[in-house]
Amino acid sequence: MVCIAVVTLIAGCGFHLQGAFTAPATLERTYIATNDQYSQFYRELRLQLQDAGVQLVDTQAESTATFSILYDETDQRVLSVSARNVPTEYEVYYTIQYAIDGTDSRLLETQDLTITRNYTYDSRLVLGKAREEELLREAIVRDLVRIVLKQISTI
Template identity: 35%
Template sequence: MIIIVTSLLLLGCGFQLQNSANFVGKLETLYIQTTDPYTVFYQTMKRQMVDNGVEITTERAAADFVLTIHADESDQRILSVSGRNTPREYEVYYLVKWSLIKGNQIIIQPTTSNRFQDYTFDQRQLLGKSTESRIIQESLAEDIVQMILVKLNQLL
């Protein structure tokens, strides 16, 4: 009963989850222009757009808006090494350069969004640490998608 009352109070005051975006009436169809449709970022962006009611079209001419992904990069670099000259700490980064166009009008100029996260590395836990790196990469891509969705929701 308390959960129901709390939910009704939150709904009544206009509370929405931070990750939710409402594109109804703003962004009906979208074409995502990219050179690599298999990246973590692209797949996450496409899924989030569909989840938010946006139709993703495979034809640019059929879209109201075009989201162009100019760059979609992720990698890791060594931050520190041990006394035995083996990596101890890595930094995983994800960088996306993107823009939004409606017809011939540029709505959002090419913008760079990036996220970084470091993690410790232990040679004895090689399999687990490689999985950790992949999970961090997916998390960073999700963060960038959420940042872009918030920006789009504010501007449209």
């Protein structure tokens, strides 16, 4: 009986578990505008929005909000080289720029986010390092989406 009262009290005050995303009502039916429907960020964002109960629509006309991905780019660059001019450390980065518009006003101004991760490179472990780079990109995308969802929850 006491447990039920505590749960009701906590739920009533708006408490949410950390990481739990509740979509604002203005995003009930959202259209995602992007130039690259195959990017890692776009796919992860769609998945997380759907998991949060947001209905993703195919046209802007049917939507209550438009999530515009204005820039979506990932790459890597050399951070350091050995004495023999061989790369020994790389930086993987992912940059996005986005904005959210409602039916009659801008809900979230243009936001720029960049996340970087470094990894060491060893030419004897080419396959393992390629997989490490792939895993770093996936982790970066999850972090970007988590940050975006946190910003969206303030709308």
